[in-house]
Each structure stands twice: as C-alpha cells, then as structure tokens.
Amino acid sequence: MNKHALFSLSLVLVFLFHCTTTLAQPAQAPAPPGPTNVTKILEKAGQFTILIRLLKSTKVADQINQQLNDTNDGLTLLAPSDSAFSNLKSGTLNSLSDEQKVELIQFHILPNFLSISNFQTVSNPVRTQAGDSRPGEFPLNVTTSGNSVNISSGLVNTTVGGSVYSDNQLAVYQVDSVLLPQAIFAPRPPAPAPAPASPKAKTKKKTTAGSPDSATADQNGALSLRLNRHGFLLSIGVAVIAALLSL
Numbered sequence: 752m753n754k755h756a757l758f759s760l761s762l763v764l765v766f767l768f769h770c771t772t773t774l775a776q777p778a779q780a781p782a783p784p785g786p787t788n789v790t791k792i793l794e795k796a797g798q799f800t801i802l803i804r805l806l807k808s809t810k811v812a813d814q815i816n817q818q819l820n821d822t823n824d825g826l827t828l829l830a831p832s833d834s835a836f837s838n839l840k841s842g843t844l845n846s847l848s849d850e851q852k853v854e855l856i857q858f859h860i861l862p863n864f865l866s867i868s869n870f871q872t873v874s875n876p877v878r879t880q881a882g883d884s885r886p887g888e889f890p891l892n893v894t895t896s897g898n899s900v901n902i903s904s905g906l907v908n909t910t911v912g913g914s915v916y917s918d919n920q921l922a923v924y925q926v927d928s929v930l931l932p933q934a935i936f937a938p939r940p941p942a943p944a945p946a947p948a949s950p951k952a953k954t955k956k957k958t959t960a961g962s963p964d965s966a967t968a969d970q971n972g973a974l975s976l977r978l979n980r981h982g983f984l985l986s987i988g989v990a991v992i993a994a995l996l997s998l
Contacts, residue, residue: 787819801836825864831929950961
C-alpha cells in the first residue's frame with residue numbers, strides 16, 4: 752500500500768514538474784514582417800496602375816524600398832490616382848525624357864515621414880526628392896485648414912486625400928491631381944534675339960600687276976605723261992613766236 756502511494760505521488764510530482772517547465776517557457780515571438788514594398792502596397796490599394804508602372808520603369812520604386820529597408824529614414828509618397836493621370840493633357844507623359852519622368856515621380860516623394868498633423872508644421876517651400884526647391888525648379892508649397900491639406904506646385908493645386916498606408920516610416924496619401932513641377936512644365940521665355948552685326952568698314956581695293964584695274968591705271972598714267980609733254984612743247988613754241996614778233 753505504501754509502495755503504491757509512493758508511486759502515485761511520484762507520478763504526480765513528475766506531472767507537476769513537466770507542467771511548470773512548459774508554462775515557464777516564453778511565448779514564441781511572431782515572425783518579423785517582410786520588407787516594405789511600395790508597389791505591392793499600391794497594388795493592394797488599387798487605382799494606382801499608372802503610378803506603379805512609372806515607379807517600376809524609372810527604378811524609383813527600388814530606391815524607395817532600399818531606403819525604407821536599409822535605413823531609419825522615413826518617406827511620404829503623394830500618390831496620384833489613375834484618374835489624376837487621365838486628366839493630364841494627351842501625350843504629356845510620352846513627351847517627357849527618361850530623366851524628366853524620374854524627376855516627376857521624385858517630385859511626389861517627401862524625404863521624411865509626415866502624418867496629416869505634421870503637414871501643419873512644415874516650412875515652405877517643402878523639399879522633395881526631385882531636389883532644388885527654388886522658384887522655377889521643384890518648389891512645393893503646403894497650406895492647411897484643420898485636417899485639410901492643400902498642396903501646390905505653382906502650376907497645379909490639389910488636396911491630400913485619404914491615407915492609403917502608414918507604418919510610422921512610410922506614409923502614402925492619395926492626391927487627385929498630378930503635381931507638375933515648374934522645372935519641367937513651366938513655359939520658358941523665348942531666347943533673346945542675337946545682336947545685329949556691326950557693319951564692316953569698306954577697304955580700298957588693292958590693284959595688282961596684270962589685273963584690269965592695274966592696266967587701266969597704267970594707261971591713264973601714260974596718257975597724262977604725253978599730255979604734259981605736249982603742253983610743255985606748246986608753251987615753248989608760244990614763247991618763241993612771241994619773241995620773234997617782238998623783234
């Protein structure tokens with residue numbers, strides 16, 4: 752009886768030890784999320800087909816993904832919808848060079864993470880990844896009224912729509928117009944007309960031996976010499992006759 756009780760007690764102790772060990776183990780951590788992929792985010796949201804195509808063809812999508820996954824720097828993407836691109840003048844995108852297409856997409860990317868409330872504290876002109884924010888280049892100006900955010904490129908005004916995605920590193924907002932940067936789309940003043948050329952001074956034509964002008968000059972000189980001789984002889988004749996008449 753005592754042996755049976757000791758055996759049962761041993762089983763109970765082993766069971767309790769096993770349960771205690773199992774409960775003491777920490778819960779398994781969730782698998783880390785996959786790398787951020789901006790085109791997949793836009794594909795999931797829908798209505799950004801043209802923007803996705805431009806992000807891929809210009810390789811700007813690769814730059815965004817690399818920056819988000821390799822650094823702690825945040826980004827804000829102002830994403831024009833397909834309807835925004837359809838409102839552009841026909842042939843606008845096809846008229847751009849590859850470099851200009853890159854600049855156009857980079858003009859829609861702000862180099863830091865901005866929540867809607869953060870837009871109220873930005874300083875104008877806002878710098879984009881397209882670069883120079885001076886007038887005539889790539890300036891972007893933000894105005895806010897409550898939670899309404901208006902953005903102007905100087906050529907296009909649009910309002911920031913709803914949030915498409917946000918993870919405290921990447922913020923994506925829909926915009927209903929394509930932001931056209933001045934550096935690409937602003938009309939350029941015509942080039943100044945070249946100054947009129949100053950009139951050249953006329954140079955006296957130089958005659959050379961054997962030329963018609965030289966022959967004419969020689970003939971004129973010989974005629975003048977003969978006339979001078981005849982005049983001299985005539986003067987002598989007149990003087991002789993006058994002397995004879997005076998005798």
